Amino acid sequence: MGGFNSGRRAKTPETDDCLKLSLSKLRREGLLRRCLMAQQAGSWHFDVVLMGRVTIVADIECLEPNQCLRLTDWAFGQRIDQLLEIVSQPQPFGGERFYLFCPVTGRRCTVLFLPANKSYFASARGWDLPYASTREREAGGALRVIHKVETQSDKMSKYTRRPTHDRMAERWGRAQNLLDTYEARIMRWW
Secondary structure, eight states: OOOTTSSOOOSSOOGGGSEEEEHHHHHHTTOOOTTEEEEEEEEEEETTEEEEEEEEEEEESSSSSSOEEEEEEEETTEEEEEEEEEEEEEOTTSOEEEEEEOTTTOOEESEEEEOTTOSSOBOHHHHTOOOGGGTOOHHHHHHHHHHHHHHHHHHOOTTOOHHHHHHHHHHHHHHHHHHHHHHHHHHHHO
């Protein structure tokens, strides 16, 4: 009862059902820089429905004694007012990487999630959220791999090395074989 692929699904949300706050995205947008206090507003949409809006204020060694990220506004109809501590870790070949401390587990993480009916962000482990890929069937995984390989091959330069092309073709072939065997299994049932 309720084993792997038995058809039963847990009622808990997955990471795809939650609002996501990623430090790598914030860094790409220029919010995480030394000696800088930056502010940015963002919003999350599922289809065309506005699910949340947040104002992010990042203070990296500017006014606050500790590096922090302040989130204010609302999501899923609830008010958000959260202060997250940021820690930086020097990298072996120069530069640094920023991490957030999860308010639930106290561990370092780079992505925080906000499920529906909650009022603060925490890590996937803190909310005990499964990733959607852990619940998908073989065919779904194979389709995801095929889509990923096709989009990557479209973006490739014509100067990409031959071994890279061969690896991608091999991944595509394995996923296609998996889809073929899955289809054959289904056809036996009919």
